Amino acid sequence: MANNDLTIGYDDGDIETNPSTGPSLQDLVDQRYSRRQALRGGASTAAVAVFGGSLLAACDDKVQGIDNTPPVVGGTSTGATSAGRVVTLTGTATDDNAIVSQTFTQVSGPTVALSSTTPGTATFIAPAVSAASNLVFRYTATDVKGASSSSDITVAVSPPALGFTAVAKSLADVVSIPSDYTATVVYRLGDPINAATSAFANNGTDSGYSARAGDHHDGMSYFGLAASGTTPDANNSTRGLLVMNHENISEQxxxxxxQTVVNGARPTSEVVxxxxxxxxSVIEVTQSSAGWSYVQGSSLNRRITPYTPMVFSGPxxxxxxxxxxxxxxGTAGRGTINNCANGHMPWGTYMTCEENWAGYFRRDSGDNAQRTALVGAKSTQAFTRYGLSQRSGNYGWTTAAEATAGATLIGKFNATIDPTKPVSGTGDFRNEPNQYGWCVEIDPYDPTSTPRKRTALGRMNHEGCCPGRAIAGVKPAFYMGDDAQNEYIYKFVSNTAWxxxxxxxxxxxxxxxxxxxxxxLYVARFNADGSGEWIALVFGQNGLTAGNALYPFADQADVLTHCRLAGDAVGATRMDRPEWTAVNPATGEMYCTLTNNSSRSPAQVDAANPRSYIDPKVNSTSRSTGNANGHIIRLREAGDTTEATRFTWDVYAFGAGSDLDPTNINLSGLDATNDFSSPDGLWFGKPSNASGQVTPVLWIQTDDGAYTDVTNCMMLAAMPGSVGDGGTRTITNTGVSATSTATTRIGKAPGTALRRFLVGPVQCEITxxxxxxxxxxxFVNIQHPGEGGNFDKPTSNWPALPTSGSSVIPATSAGTAGTRPRSATIVITKKDGGVVAL
Structure with missing residues (x-):
């Protein structure tokens, strides 16, 4: 049957087809104005007036689910700060729609790198500024519909300042650092450096040290590696190579x-x-979320020993x-030994320096007379000046048989003349001592490269070799100390501009x-008026000729090989054991530690080495004489150029116990937070971060015997001023049987700009x-903890079972009594991730 009610025709849309329950027009009005009123304030009548001008758009937007009103934002920071410290920025955003983007951009101030792991926050390291500065950052939030708002955050940054509480003196068998820092062990004596070498047993049975960490960790440099791990990246702070010296051994x-001796001879296995x-050591290290560790199987890992082939270069x-x-x-040699301090060359190589090498050589009784008769008196005179006495040699090495028949790896340390051999020395090892006492350059990135002994830098008890500032167009300089009592400070200036x-x-x-x-090569003379001069050690100049009455020099090779004698001849200033040198990267001023000098009598003081006194140990009846606590001297080159031949100088700080006479001994006014003795290691923060900019941090490490009844050796951080910031001081020196006076030039009292940062374990040296x-x-090295103990009665157990993540690395815990101590490298980080010391 047909449906006669069916209507077919045009529909004007006036029908209900939407079953949803969307908002009504009144709902939109109510929502819009209740929200705006709550967020922005204002009366409802004003809302109606505003709505009147935008009703249609608002209605259309909301119907479609769109609200283009920007988010309401705000921002804060962790507040005013100083250079090197971590700053956190926090942004807040309120909006009906979802926030899909939160960004921070820097608007003004010195540029910093922003990092963020959480939406709405960002962190940065405050930059080094020379005066209080404001940094402005813009926080922008954007919602899902593209609407955005911004708010500016201002952070006030002050110049660099030390930012830790001084660590107390300590005699405990631990490494102590400020509570807001963490120290962990990275690389210890005996640690294997390849996959084929077994774990270290630490019971005297271990061998194969050519593939293990050596002993007595000393001078050290870090070289950045690219993420690939095969090429240099000087700026990488999470992957790199640590290169360090192994100066000596704790043989017990x-x-x-x-050690054993069998029928008057040492066993070969022990000597090897x-x-x-x-x-x-050259060792790869990496940082992960778990912290720092060394990479045992790295292809760049390498040990360089007294066996490693070397080549000579220079005059x-x-x-x-x-x-x-x-x-x-005379063009090649084997090995390097007694490597103490170091140098990080501007082109990415490592300079290791041979210090107390003379004691390793054997010279039998009668060799002086035989040497004089066969070679000449000059040879005997030169050997005597370098401490090459007639003796059996350290550890009696040459009493052992060679490990391989016909080899001379052990026998080379016997410098006694064999009269049946040629006078030239080509048949024996009478000249072998002349192959040591040099600076040795190593390419850490190329394990197949052959180290070079750089003879132009002279031969001495090289403590270190610190480059001055590398400035384009200026000839670079390299500063060195000769570590022995009454020796000299040297500078080498290249012939080639940087x-x-x-x-x-x-x-x-x-x-x-x-x-x-x-x-x-120059040697330093310090004058009483605060001036100084560099005297060139060049054959034919300044009396360095064959006619010299002190020592007849044959040529420039003779001058460099015997630069101590050359320094004597030109009247250089005898110093109180010149050790590490360090150059302030902001000013170019050079600092040198003068560790101590027991032979400095009251009659021998001078302006640059002005103290000689009796220093009683607090808890001992023994007494130290001379300059028992040492000092740190500094100089500023004329015209602030490394090419200068004149300088001004003063004493930055005198080591002393805080309880000693402030008029004649504790001249720097040290107190319980910063008193120290026998400064040794010395290093400035890198210019690539805030610790080496504006007012760079100077790190001071001690190697002490005069104050160890009160505290173990330590490391301090300082922000020194500049040469000439103090004045003159006349002091009275008192010896056992004589007195004297001396006028010196002393920097301003360090005060709180010098603080103790670390104290090491028992009987260690911090270096x-x-x-x-x-x-x-x-990175810091802890050398020879427990050096006074024995295999069955160690006086330290450090670093047995170190606790990662603690501000104190303990030596002992349950079940470790008797564990043998080990020299080791530690790494120190600030718990909030900031620059260390600031």
Whole structure:
């Protein structure tokens, strides 16, 4: 049947087809104005007036689910701060719609790098500023519909300042640091450096130290690696190479029951172990979320020992003074030994420096007379000046048989003349001592490279070799101390002006040839009026000729090989054991630690070495005499250029116990928070971060015997002023049987700008230091803890079972009594991630 009610025709849309329950027009009005009134204030009548001008758009937007009103935002920071500290920015946004983007951008002030792991927050390291500065950051929030708002946050930043509470003196067997820092052990004596080497047993049975960490960790540098791990990246602070010296050994802990002698001879296996424990380590280290660790299987890991082949470069290369049975033409050698401080070269190489090498050589009774008769009196005179006495040699090494038939790796340390051999020394090892006492350059990035002994820098008890500031167009200088009582401070100035592009050259040792093989070696003379001069040690100048009454120099090779004698001849100033040198990266001023000098009598004081006194130990009947506590001298080159031949100087700080006479001994006014003795290691923060900018941080490490009844050795942080910021002081020196006066030049009292940052475990030395480029990880070496103990009665157990993440690394815990101590590298970080010390 047909449906006669069906209507077919046009529909004008006036029908209900939407079953949803969307808002009504009144709902929109109510929502819009109740929200705006709550957020912005204002009466409902005003809302109606505003609505009247935008009703249609608002209605249409809301119907479609769109509200283009910007979010309401705000921002805060953790507040005013100073350079090197972590700042957190926090933004807040309120909106009916979802916030999909929150960003921070810097609007003004010194540029910083912002990082963020959580939406609405960002952090940065406050930059080094020379005066209080405001940094402005803009926080912007954007909602899902594209509407956005911004708010500016201002952070006030002050110049760099030390930012930790001084650590108390301590005799505990721990490493103590400020409570807001963490210290962990990274690399210890015996740690294997490849996958094939077994874990360290630490009971005297271990061998194969050519593939393990050596002993007595000392001077150290960090070299950044690219993420690939195969190429340099000087700016990488999470992956790099640590290169460090292994100066000496704690022989009592290396063997099962200490050293042994069988029928007057040392066992070869023990001697090989002891020799391999010397030298240098190159080891890869990485930082992850779990902290720092070394990479045992890295292809860049390397040990350099007294066995490693070397080549000579510079003016002494090929000299008859270097002729030996191993290298009859004087161009090659084997190994490096007693490596103390170091230098980080501007082109990315490591300079290791040979210090107390003379004691390792054997010279039998009668060798002086035989040497004088066969070679000449000059040879005997030179050996005597370098402390090469007639003796059996350290550890009696040459009593052992060679590990391999016909080898001379052990026998090379016997410098006694064999009268049946040629006078030139090509048949024996009479000249072998002349192959040591040099600076040795190593390319850490190339494990196949051969280290170079740089003879232009002179031969001495090299403590270290610190480059001055590298400035394009200016000849660079390298500062060195000769670590022995009454020795000298030296400077080498290259013949070649610095070219900035050489900092990233791929053939790094060739760049070393360019700057280090030709130049002028100078020695320092300190005058009483606060001036000083660098005296050139050049054959034919300043009396350094064959006619010199003190020592007849034959040529420049003779001058450099015997630069101590050259320093004597030109009247250099005898110093109180010159050790580490460090250059302020902001001013170019050079600092040098003068560790102590027991032979400095009241009659021998001078302006630069003005103290001689009796220093009684607090808890001992023994008394130290001379300059028992040492001091730190500094100089500023004329015209602030490394090429200068004149300078001004003063004493930055005198070591002393805080309870000692302030008029004549504690001249720097030290107190319980910063008193120290026997400064040794010395290093400035890197110019790549806030600790090396504006007012750089100077780190001071001690190697002490005069104050160890009160505290173990320590490390302090300082922000020193500049040469001439103090005045003159006349002091009275009192010896056992004589007195004297001396007028010196002393810097302003350090005060709170010098603080104790770390105290080490029992009987250790704190030595070796460098940071990552960002200054947020600081590597420090703890050398020979428990050096006074024995294998069965160790006086320290450090670092047995270290506790990661603690501000104190303990030596002992349940079940570790008797554990042998180990020299080790630690890494220190600030718990909030800031720059260390600031």
């Amino acid at each position: 802990y290396l063997h099962v029951a200490g 172990k002891e020799m391999e424990c010397h030298g240098v 002494v290369k090929g000299s008859a003074l270097l002729f030996t049975a191993y290298s009859p033409d 070219v900035a592009a050489d900092a990233t050259a791929s053939n790094r040792l060739a760049i070393g040839d360019k700057y280090l093989d030709s130049g002028t 070796g230091i460098e940071s990552t480029p960002d200054g947020r990880s600081l």
